[in-house]
Amino acid sequence: MSEVLRAAFVIARRDFSAVILSKTFILFLLGPLFPVVIGMAFGGLGEKITTEGLRPTVGISMSAADAARMEGAYRIIADRLGGEKLPRLQRAPAGDPRALLARPDARFLAVVSGTVERPVLTGKASDLAWLEGDISLIASAALAGERLPHVRVEKQPVTASAGADAQSRMLTGRAAQVLIFLLTMLLAGMVLSNLVEEKTNKIIEILAAAVPIDAVFLGKLMAMLAMSFVGICFWGSGVFAAILTFAGPNMTPPTPAVGWPLFLLLGTVYFTMAYTLLGSLFLGIGAQAATVREVQTLNMPVTMGQMVVFFFATYAVDHMGSPSEIAGAIFPFSSPFVMIARAAQDAAIWPHLLAIAWQALWVALIIRFGVTLFRRHVLKSGPARRRGLFRRRSAPAA
Incomplete structure (x- = not known):
């Protein structure tokens, strides 16, 4: 047994030195870094596309005062919940919302008009069902304004939590x-x-x-x-x-x-x-x-x-x-x-x-x-030796 272990260490030292001292070993060490860097780059790009390109844009066709109140409420909610969870708001020219959505250069998914007290959301039925809750939340916050009560939360820290x-x-x-x-x-x-x-x-x-x-x-x-x-x-x-x-x-x-x-x-x-x-x-x-x-x-x-x-x-x-x-x-x-x-x-x-x-x-x-x-x-690699697992038997001679 000692002879086998001694010979095994010799083989291990030979193979280890051959791998470590080779030029390709540096590429082996750096190899896992490339997927990480590429993953981070594509992850950041994907997040940017998701947060910027895929967020719907809603036009605000209201009076200047109401539009400012909606934008102010939007900023407050976005600071708390994150802007990526809300549609983008962009001011739109005054006029009929249907005509605004029909314009070739329009980039609005829907248009909110009317007043803060009675907002009117115009768009496709599927988009209205998606955006109704967000616009209602923004309008409610804009309507509350300074009257929105601020509840102070009392914090009680603990040193450990089993859950x-x-x-x-x-x-x-x-x-x-x-x-x-x-x-x-x-x-x-x-x-x-x-x-x-x-x-x-x-x-x-x-x-x-x-x-x-x-x-x-x-x-x-x-x-x-x-x-x-x-x-x-x-x-x-x-x-x-x-x-x-x-x-x-x-x-x-x-x-x-x-x-x-x-x-x-x-x-x-x-x-x-x-x-x-x-x-x-x-x-x-x-x-x-x-x-x-x-x-x-x-x-x-x-x-x-x-x-x-x-x-x-x-x-x-x-x-x-x-x-x-x-x-x-x-x-x-x-x-x-x-x-x-x-x-x-x-x-x-x-x-x-x-x-x-x-x-x-x-x-x-x-x-x-x-x-x-x-x-x-391992010793049956020569052509004259018995064929391995993946070798077909040759056809018998006629």
Whole structure:
């Protein structure tokens, strides 16, 4: 066993150095930043389009005094509720509202005329049903004016709220689930294609001739896990710096039930378990592929299966102690996601010790299964050897 571990460390150091010292590793580290930047840019653009371009415009065809009262009431309500929740008001020329709406250059969805006491809204029936409540609210505030009573609200702050704490802890657990899932899928999926080039160049056969095949499998898994932690440290430092820059040092995030130090430690352990479970399975399955096309074919069903597992784990967040949550904690591939959510909501430590031991047992079983697949297929990459999973048998000779 010591010989296998020693050889595995040699393979891990070789693969880790080859990945870290390559020029493409910088692109790998910067890769997740591009979707974030593009998402922020398109999110801001979409919000601007929604708040500016999609808000209806209502023309005000009233006297100057009534129009000013409507605009003043609109500003007061917009300051409280947000302007994006109200239609835009724009003064329109005096005249028949029907004629104003029929003009080719009109950009009004509807026109409000009459007086503040008796407003008249003109437009299509569907638009009137949509805008009636907003115009009624604005006119009521304009009519009240200075007579609008101002009720002073007495504030009574408390140091803790059980409902608010429970909600924030549930959101923390859900965020930790999503983070571990995204990191696992982003990083574990790389091991599917890890062997294709080496099998094509027959490097894997040279390694297998020098060290036990089990050591090759474990070494590659350890190297990819170590590379994953390098990426996580880089991305985590960037996120932490962004939080300090934009949120400030006085920001107080919600505290998980087990506390932040233990929660981060459990998050690291559960990510390692999830990565090792999925990575060893990926490595064993990927050993059967001989081309990139076969890797892509294998990647789709595995990814879809993991998505189903993740959705099952997210459902269990809101149902702690239920049969679905217990089943999610027992099923090995969903257990890390369910247990990290439990760590955010429940302060008990013993379930995590039990879950980690259970997951470690399944890690050993999945690694053994992956080594079996690895040993069976990794050396059968030559044309003269037995065909793999995706090879058709040749027609018998006539």
